[in-house]
Amino acid sequence: NAGVTQTPKFRILKIGQSMTLQCTQDMNHNYMYWYRQDPGMGLKLIYYSVGAGITDKGEVPNGYNVSRSTTEDFPLRLELAAPSQTSVYFCASSQLSTGELFFGEGSRLTVL
């Protein structure tokens, strides 16, 4: 039982490049989330999903896209990377009735 798995763990991008952060969970959770955390700051919700085929914007969705074609996977797409997107990205999943978010180990992204 791996829980929530994020890849890659580290990535350096050039300005204007695109990439996808992968997130998969094996707990059959309906709810999945993407957060970003800038140095010394709290977590900001980017996008979330309450089930396959359903996604919603969070607090800071601009510059990102998501899809949820399966229960297990919730990839985060960065188009036209900018230095402001340098951050640590956390994916999480939950079966909301239990109240517990399970987090991945994070993906550290640097845009130069």
Add this chain to the structure above:
Amino acid sequence: DAKTTQPPSMDCAEGRAANLPCNHSTISGNEYVYWYRQIHSQGPQYIIHGLKNNETNEMASLIITEDRKSSTLILPHATLRDTAVYYCIAPTGTASKLTFGTGTRLQVTL
């Protein structure tokens, strides 16, 4: 969106109780209050959640006021390993939209 207010930092002596307050005056009637903590740059760790009644588990106790506008997380015997940033989450209107506030940085000292 959720709106919570927490003190930015608190200190606690090891072995003493740490009482971490959170104001969530805009919480919806049926939404839970959740508490998480983050140690260094790890992913946040779930601590406890509650609706109306006080809750206790092996990690902490949660006291929610009767009007549900505020809550207090209690770590009964703080240790150095409890040094972390503690976040209170109180959804408003959309139960699944879980947003973190700025949190309280708890420093446990000898």
